[in-house]
Amino acid sequence: MENTDKPVDFADAVAIWDETRKPWRWYNWVWWWTRYGIWSRLSELRWRIPNTIGRMRRGWGYADTWGFSDYLARVICGGLKHLKENKHGYAATLDPVTGKQDYDEKRWDAALDDMIYTFERAIDITDRDLIYTPLTEWTEEQHKKNLDFAEEMNKKFRHSDIQYKVMTKEEVERYERGFDYFKRYFYSLWD
Secondary structure, three states: OOOOOOOOOHHHHHHHHHHHOOOOOHHHHHHHHHHHHHHHHHHHHHHHHHHHHHHHHHOOOHHHHHHHHHHHHHHHHHHHHHHHHOOOOOOOEEOOOOOOEEOOHHHHHHHHHHHHHHHHHHHHHHOOOEEOOOHHHOOHHHHHHHHHHHHHHHHHOOOOOOOOEEOOHHHHHHHHHHHHHHHHOHHHOOO
16 A cells, blocks of 8 residues: 555545454464553552452442443442342332322332333443433434434444444333332332
């Protein structure tokens, strides 16, 4: 390839790189690991050890606050899944319509499913591959803009593992319903 001073499009640069690179042999991996990999792991210890100690003492570490919403979403989602699998009862709260005690195990399972769905989607949103628009701001026009944006990003980063998706109105309704259940049943999340 001849050297020109013209800028190259990112997709073209990736295509050129794919064509010209040679496959790595086992000794290339050994060389890379001894030159960079070991030192990278050792340098991470200076924040991993205090973060682990913080998690043991407080339940969270300083590094967890770098992406606290992601950390909390993962912890809550895992806890809700465990609670659903190992529950011995269900929430007994007042029904907002009738004002009577609500003793329905099927409704409790459905509420847990919605809460789990909410925090699974929260993980996807914090991983930045799911586009969420709150229901109060949701319009067909905004949804179309989000779809166009996701399509453009997927074209731009077609070699990436990330594929952008946009939540439908039904998904947003279920997502927000799960947060409402989480608020309503917060003090019932025990077994």
